[in-house]
Amino acid sequence: MSNFTATREKDYSAWYNEIVTKAGMAENSAVRGCMVIKPDGYAIWEKMQRVLDDKFKETGHVNAYFPMFIPKSFFSKEASHVDGFAKECAVVTHYRLKNDPNGKGVIVDETAKLEEELIVRPTSETIIWHTYKGWIQSYRDLPLLINQWANVVRWEMRTRLFLRTTEFLWQEGHTAHATEKEAIEETEKMLDVYADFVRDYMAIPVIKGIKTHNERFAGAVETYCIEALMQDGKALQAGTSHFLGQNFAKAFDVKFTNKEGKLEHVWATSWGVSTRLMGALIMSHSDDNGLVLPPKLAPTQVVIVPIYKNDEELAKISTIANEIVKELKTQGISVKFDNRDTYKPGWKFAEYELKGVPVRIAIGPRDADNGTVELARRDTKEKKSVAREGIATYVNNLLNEIQQSLYDIALERQTRLTSEANTWEEFEQLINEKGGFVAAHWDGTTLTADKIKDLTKATIRCIPLDSAKTQGKCILTGAPSEQKVLFAKAY
Amino acid sequence: MSNFTATREKDYSAWYNEIVTKAGMAENSAVRGCMVIKPDGYAIWEKMQRVLDDKFKETGHVNAYFPMFIPKSFFSKEASHVDGFAKECAVVTHYRLKNDPNGKGVIVDETAKLEEELIVRPTSETIIWHTYKGWIQSYRDLPLLINQWANVVRWEMRTRLFLRTTEFLWQEGHTAHATEKEAIEETEKMLDVYADFVRDYMAIPVIKGIKTHNERFAGAVETYCIEALMQDGKALQAGTSHFLGQNFAKAFDVKFTNKEGKLEHVWATSWGVSTRLMGALIMSHSDDNGLVLPPKLAPTQVVIVPIYKNDEELAKISTIANEIVKELKTQGISVKFDNRDTYKPGWKFAEYELKGVPVRIAIGPRDADNGTVELARRDTKEKKSVAREGIATYVNNLLNEIQQSLYDIALERQTRLTSEANTWEEFEQLINEKGGFVAAHWDGTTLTADKIKDLTKATIRCIPLDSAKTQGKCILTGAPSEQKVLFAKAY
Numbered sequence: 001m002s003n004f005t006a007t008r009e010k011d012y013s014a015w016y017n018e019i020v021t022k023a024g025m026a027e028n029s030a031v032r033g034c035m036v037i038k039p040d041g042y043a044i045w046e047k048m049q050r051v052l053d054d055k056f057k058e059t060g061h062v063n064a065y066f067p068m069f070i071p072k073s074f075f076s077k078e079a080s081h082v083d084g085f086a087k088e089c090a091v092v093t094h095y096r097l098k099n100d101p102n103g104k105g106v107i108v109d110e111t112a113k114l115e116e117e118l119i120v121r122p123t124s125e126t127i128i129w130h131t132y133k134g135w136i137q138s139y140r141d142l143p144l145l146i147n148q149w150a151n152v153v154r155w156e157m158r159t160r161l162f163l164r165t166t167e168f169l170w171q172e173g174h175t176a177h178a179t180e181k182e183a184i185e186e187t188e189k190m191l192d193v194y195a196d197f198v199r200d201y202m203a204i205p206v207i208k209g210i211k212t213h214n215e216r217f218a219g220a221v222e223t224y225c226i227e228a229l230m231q232d233g234k235a236l237q238a239g240t241s242h243f244l245g246q247n248f249a250k251a252f253d254v255k256f257t258n259k260e261g262k263l264e265h266v267w268a269t270s271w272g273v274s275t276r277l278m279g280a281l282i283m284s285h286s287d288d289n290g291l292v293l294p295p296k297l298a299p300t301q302v303v304i305v306p307i308y309k310n311d312e313e314l315a316k317i318s319t320i321a322n323e324i325v326k327e328l329k330t331q332g333i334s335v336k337f338d339n340r341d342t343y344k345p346g347w348k349f350a351e352y353e354l355k356g357v358p359v360r361i362a363i364g365p366r367d368a369d370n371g372t373v374e375l376a377r378r379d380t381k382e383k384k385s386v387a388r389e390g391i392a393t394y395v396n397n398l399l400n401e402i403q404q405s406l407y408d409i410a411l412e413r414q415t416r417l418t419s420e421a422n423t424w425e426e427f428e429q430l431i432n433e434k435g436g437f438v439a440a441h442w443d444g445t446t447l448t449a450d451k452i453k454d455l456t457k458a459t460i461r462c463i464p465l466d467s468a469k470t471q472g473k474c475i476l477t478g479a480p481s482e483q484k485v486l487f488a489k490a491y
Numbered sequence: 492m493s494n495f496t497a498t499r500e501k502d503y504s505a506w507y508n509e510i511v512t513k514a515g516m517a518e519n520s521a522v523r524g525c526m527v528i529k530p531d532g533y534a535i536w537e538k539m540q541r542v543l544d545d546k547f548k549e550t551g552h553v554n555a556y557f558p559m560f561i562p563k564s565f566f567s568k569e570a571s572h573v574d575g576f577a578k579e580c581a582v583v584t585h586y587r588l589k590n591d592p593n594g595k596g597v598i599v600d601e602t603a604k605l606e607e608e609l610i611v612r613p614t615s616e617t618i619i620w621h622t623y624k625g626w627i628q629s630y631r632d633l634p635l636l637i638n639q640w641a642n643v644v645r646w647e648m649r650t651r652l653f654l655r656t657t658e659f660l661w662q663e664g665h666t667a668h669a670t671e672k673e674a675i676e677e678t679e680k681m682l683d684v685y686a687d688f689v690r691d692y693m694a695i696p697v698i699k700g701i702k703t704h705n706e707r708f709a710g711a712v713e714t715y716c717i718e719a720l721m722q723d724g725k726a727l728q729a730g731t732s733h734f735l736g737q738n739f740a741k742a743f744d745v746k747f748t749n750k751e752g753k754l755e756h757v758w759a760t761s762w763g764v765s766t767r768l769m770g771a772l773i774m775s776h777s778d779d780n781g782l783v784l785p786p787k788l789a790p791t792q793v794v795i796v797p798i799y800k801n802d803e804e805l806a807k808i809s810t811i812a813n814e815i816v817k818e819l820k821t822q823g824i825s826v827k828f829d830n831r832d833t834y835k836p837g838w839k840f841a842e843y844e845l846k847g848v849p850v851r852i853a854i855g856p857r858d859a860d861n862g863t864v865e866l867a868r869r870d871t872k873e874k875k876s877v878a879r880e881g882i883a884t885y886v887n888n889l890l891n892e893i894q895q896s897l898y899d900i901a902l903e904r905q906t907r908l909t910s911e912a913n914t915w916e917e918f919e920q921l922i923n924e925k926g927g928f929v930a931a932h933w934d935g936t937t938l939t940a941d942k943i944k945d946l947t948k949a950t951i952r953c954i955p956l957d958s959a960k961t962q963g964k965c966i967l968t969g970a971p972s973e974q975k976v977l978f979a980k981a982y
């Protein structure tokens with residue numbers, strides 16, 4: 001049934017592009033590097049947003065909204081931030097167009113030049129900490145636990161739908177605390193929120209870790225991350241949580257009076273996940289026939305397709321289908337009865353396979369007579385005849401089973417594709433032939449990390465939080481090392 | 492208790508600015524004309540979004556996301572659209588900054604100039620219809636019922652928090668239809684969705700009408716609107732719904748094959764409401780002591796404040812308060828028990844009055860002994876002692892009563908402030924002294940509308956949908972008129 005030209009085996013990258021567009025997730029737009037998120041893709045993003053937003057609120061955060069434009073000078077205030085973020089960005093220089101005197105549409109009105117250029121936010125630390133200065137005076141104002149859902153722009157040269165786009169959607173949490181300890185706890189708590197979400201909803205296991213110093217967020221003291229492994233053995237950074245120390249508080253002069261009446265700089269964190277998660281979701285579970293979605297994030301969890309030859313049969317089947325719809329909805333299952341007569345059942349089967357609806361129920365005249373339905377799982381493509389009686393409970397269990405099964409497969413893959421290398425030869429072979437995560441000793445220098453990247457395309461994904469200190473020698477230079485770090489080729 | 496310096500009576504405009512900032516709704520940002528929506532303000536916007544989004548989905552719409560940048564040339568494609576929208580806007584001309592060779596922060600990299608400038612969307616018809624061209628081939632692809640939640644930018648010279656800001660948040664629906672009739676029905680349906688939402692949730696009555704030709708959305712065949720009256724007798728346009736005819740389909744060459752196999756241009760609508768609704772909400776109900784929020788949109792509907800002298804009393808009161816919290820939550824009421832010991836009850840009373848929490852419950856030691864609580868309504872400031880037993884039902888009914896009462900007051904105001912003028916003298920007097928809506932005959936010309944505006948500052952808000960055709964003479968020129976239109980001074 002597949003109308004795919006690419007397969008994962010032959011060309012994973014082409015397969016990904018094809019599935020994203022053919023399954024109606026997203027497409028490239030008229031603006032270089034910017035995507036259109038199509039309704040079926042956006043519906044999944046909305047489900048992700050809702051779950052994450054609930055989790056943020058459960059952990060005491062509130063939402064707010066800050067301007068998308070940031071005065072250029074703000075970026076220079078935090079020394080390392082400017083290097084990381086104020087370079088490849090969209091710059092607003094004018095605020096008016098006028099009719100072209102030559103009659104060719106509109107042109108920029110040169111008299112409407114901004115005194116100071118505005119940058120479309122690539123991330124909002126600067127404008128937010130500028131604002132926090134007015135909000136924080138006393139320890140009573142802390143902690144400040146704020147999140148923002150927003151669009152951001154980073155002028156990327158090479159873009160890929162969801163994975164790396166010039167404009168993308170994300171949430172960015174920005175919190176302010178009275179103590180270092182509390183800020184670090186917040187950083188770690190939000191990393192856990194992300195890891196739990198990716199595991200429990202996206203059905204993807206992740207490695208929690210911290211970034212090496214040269215991979216840190218620009219302006220952070222420590223960057224925590226979660227790293228996931230895709231089907232092709234490449235890693236994908238799925239979320240980051242930064243402990244910012246007092247860097248931004250110092251850059252924007254944000255102080256508070258502590259309980260002892262003394263002035264101190266505020267401690268900060270920031271953390272974010274983006275529409276990049278859509279890329280991770282698609283790449284983790286889908287197959288050569290289309291999307292495979294974990295039930296918890298599938299906008300439609302069950303589709304019912306009637307199979308009939310005449311109106312009489314359709315009427316009979318519809319009665320049953322509508323009852324099933326009602327029963328499933330009572331259990332909180334999202335279900336669609338596709339009774340369109342403009343499309344044949346075979347077309348519908350292919351369509352829902354492509355779109356990744358987890359469970360398909362087909363009902364024919366014989367099913368109607370026998371009190372059965374034909375039930376098909378998208379993930380395993382198993383089909384079986386199931387009793388009509390008790391179908392809602394059956395489907396509910398099945399959805400849970402699918403969710404768990406997708407996770408188990410992803411976890412098995414991650415386990416299988418995580419190796420240890422003790423020599424350079426081992427390392428090269430593992431990275432080039434097996435792929436996945438390779439744990440190895442590294443001498444702690446940027447120079448060595450860069451050389452390893454040049455030689456193998458592998459980068460240090462993180463220093464896993466759960467890895468033990470072990471004495472050893474750097475796989476490349478032989479210099480002493482105290483801990484293995486995790487390498488992988490990455491998105 | 493009020494810490495306000497302005498009152499509605501003396502200076503409505505100053506009162507509005509003060510309430511928006513002091514109640515923590517929004518504040519001006521470092522970027523001219525752009526606001527920061529603060530957590531308490533954003534929480535109300537989120538409630539509005541949730542209700543509206545549900546209503547859009549109930550009426551068959553889905554969400555999607557289109558790029559925030561629009562190529563400059565797109566605006567020239569629809570002749571009247573360019574005049575209305577491509578003038579005062581944010582223009583992105585460059586995509587990179589570099590270090591200032593003089594060491595003063597960062598400057599624009601002149602070598603990174605875009606070939607074609609990008610406009611930050613002031614509205615998205617152009618980029619969306621460019622995209623729809625790829626999505627629509629056949630009548631089977633129609634209708635396309637899509638909504639987008641987004642930020643937009645219109646470079647306003649004079650801005651006011653929520654009412655008119657350079658960047659604002661909104662939703663914009665963009666639908667495509669096979670027939671003119673269906674598109675007009677959609678335009679009217681969405682106007683009704685808006686009017687019902689404003690009435691049932693915001694507790695504000697509106698007049699539904701159509702805009703005169705010179706007030707139409709740039710590119711529309713007909714603009715429908717809802718107009719609401721504020722406490723100062725000025726009108727506020729609360730939402731618009733546009734029938735776009737085939738204008739954008741023609742500009743972007745979007746055709747479909749109809750059931751007869753013939754190619755036709757697609758019919759379009761667009762409709763939107765924005766964070767401006769926050770301004771309407773605040774201005775409609777609030778008083779000189781702070782916000783008054785309709786319970787259906789209040790993020791916190793009930794607050795419980797303990798009044799105690801020692802830990803023993805607090806413990807006793809807390810037990811009762813926590814039981815009440817539980818009971819209220821069971822009824823779906825959002826409630827907060829403010830047991831902070833860092834603030835005194837008096838401070839808390841003032842705070843929640845300012846923030847507009849609809850119902851306040853105070854519990855003192857005597858209440859605890861007597862099985863009562865002290866219950867205060869924010870809108871009327873009435874206080875009464877109420878039995879602890881059955882409190883949840885009591886509060887639930889009270890919240891409904893408050894919601895209804897706010898609407899009744901707003902409706903009474905609208906009725907009282909709606910007049911008819913049959914002569915110019917009457918008209919001037921009504922506009923200048925009484926304010927509100929004034930229905931009057933108008934000769935249908937832009938020239939006359941402009942003159943009336945110059946003389947009185949009143950503009951034609953709309954031609955009400957329910958107004959009957961009546962022969963008459965224009966109040967200014969005496970020229971014949973077939974229908975009264977609604978004038979008002981407006982925001």
